[in-house]
Amino acid sequence: MYSALSLLLTARHVAWMPPDGSLRGPIVDRLMFWNLIAIVAAAVIAHLWLIVALIRRRSTSRNFPSPVRWGLVGVFCVMYAWMALTAQRLWAANRFTGPSLTAMHVEVVGEQFQWYFRYPGPDATFGATRPQLVNAAAGNPLGLDARDPDGKDDVVSSVLVLPAGHEVDLQLRSLDVIHGFFIPGMRLKENAVPGLVLHLHFTPEKPGTYPILCTQVCGMGHGRMQARLMVVSPADYTVWLDKRERALQQQEAGE
């Protein structure tokens, strides 16, 4: 019933959540749908009630029975409890535990008004960074420390490319002010806060391109602080990363 109704909504060009591309996304969508159904029903009933009150011209002197009033409050309490329990289970599954040990790692760095994505390379270890070394003009927007061997193979990209079907752990940072990292198509949002490293894990499932938006006002370029997530097949992902690694090696050899 849920999928039929949501199909209908989309077909009728109702603004609705964009197509979902992540493993856990459909659970969010289903929960959202039933929550909205519940509250829309409550709002409609309340307004029918108001309309009946408005058209009842003859006033009755009897007071509204108190047990009915409390019964109605009880019904709503059950609804709230249901909403809290179901959504808390999903929240716990998404956020209370870390990613699996096989998850890949990507660092997301927000900066006025740009997103950067850093891949640790074959050594699976991120090199050290220092804010003193940040120099976007010289090709080092994240301040990678050249003396750290772990950083030699770190790939920095302005597009987030991920293989489909593989869990990823994002670690969010910000260099300057608070940014909001939002991928509507993955049902994913967390702020990037300067001074903190925040983790967010998910599994992209469906290949495609998804917008990444900044959702925390961060200065004059806030509305343009957008990037892309490209979910590709694992084979394409390997090709892409290898190409970036080779470019990195050539660049180093050239220096």
Place this chain on the structure above:
Amino acid sequence: MRSRALSRIFTTDHRRLGILYLYLALAAVMVGTILSLMMRIHRVWPNLMVPFVGLVKPEDYLAMVTMHGTLMVFFVLLIAPQAGFANLVLPEQIGARRMAFPRINAAAFWTSVMAFLVLISGAHIKGGSAISGWSSYPPLSALPAAGPGQGLGMDLWLISIGIFCIASWLSAVNMLATILGERRAGMTWSRMPMTVWGWLVTSILSLLIFAVLLAAAVLLFSDRHFGSSFFIPLGDMIDGRIVGHGDGSPLLWLHLFWFFGHPGTYLAVLPGMGLATSLFANFTRRRVPGYRVMAGGLVAIGGLGLVVWGHHMFVSGMNPWAGTAFALTTMAIAVPSTIEVIGWLAMLWGGGLRLKTPMLFALGFLSFFIVGGLTGPVLAQPALDSYLHNTFFVVAHFHLVMGMAGVFVVFAGVYYWYPLMTGRMMSETLGKLHFWISVVGVYGTFLPMYFAGLAGEPRHYDRLAGPATSFSTLIPLERGITYSGIVLAAAQLIFLWNVFASARRGRVADENPWQASTLEWANVAEFGRIENGPYEYELQSGGERFHPQWETAAKEE
């Protein structure tokens, strides 16, 4: 002559001060509305030249958002229902001749005016007004180099908010002392009108939360000018320059701000909830069912309001377990809110409503409170909020439940108490026209925003385009919102005309024009001990009777 004019302005008379407060809120709401129209028009026709601004740059848009939010929240919703209406009728409603501290009360008003002037002066300075939104998250708000408007504009914003905190604090001290100490003999807790319960709760909340906001504002000012690092982390950079030398945390500001900010939004609606209860009783001629429960509900909402601030921070980097805790406290607040709404619906169920303008606006308040409030339990769930946070879904939610519900109950109050201010009645015909156009305008403007939010459209975007995404499918929806917004704003001209024309030409009001039972409609000098409850309306088969609170020993006639 001159001294009389001066004494009219620099008055310590609470009713005059109430009217002056309402003028201040009117000035703020007019500027705030014009700003919102400019934003709405810019979103739909981005290349249109706006008068006095020219082409709207992204920073202009953000300055408008910031100024709109600050004006509407602080200078309209935190002033009109509280200081405005309380000064108008609070002493009379409890049978007092005056406020407890009339001079402190007057000082609070002029301090609020000062805060207002400091805030709007930001529009005329170099760099313009602050652009970091009404919640002013650091480091954006802590560093002058973080954007245009974040220099002097941000300083003025902070100073204005600091002054406003002091003003609200003074006002709340006076209000609380008046309620606790100035009640007439016989005005027991259970004989207080529901509005007084609202003001009791909001004045206690004000004392707690404005102290915290003032402290936060002082700390942020110190970060900006005295080299401290309460909110700026180590190694923080702006414009390629390292500015973070201490080891502060931006999250500290979020905690302090929302500890103020969430109860702050309740200051906007709790007195209104009290007024709506009074109006429903009056215009249905019924007692309030479960008076104690309804009064207790207001207290519970206020109390729980102090422990829910974290629901603004589900995706801020706060520990996810804390998210669960705040989700549960937030859900708990839905229970007293539901009790209030069901109480109102139960009062209305019997029918026979007298649909005078104040009653219509109270019903409008109830409708928005339901439609806006029901999305609260959805947003209270971190799993769902982590999609909806900072999208237009949230914008729709708070504009309905706080903004429009709050403003409608202010309209209800103005129509209802107008005879006390001017001795005349406002035009019913114009009032009803104002109501119906406004209701359609409000729903046309804010309901579609829920859908824009579901589609993932973030707040604070000056355009619907960008490198990665284009919300082009939402443009028809956005246009509809703008058209509705224009209709909604235009309908307020009817109200303005009604307010100013009725002061001279309105029908002269009877002594108790609404047949109300609360004490503001009687002459305070003429009655003694209070013996009646606030809502002793009775419907009987032969007709109706009511026992106003100033009536004594007349029950056994």
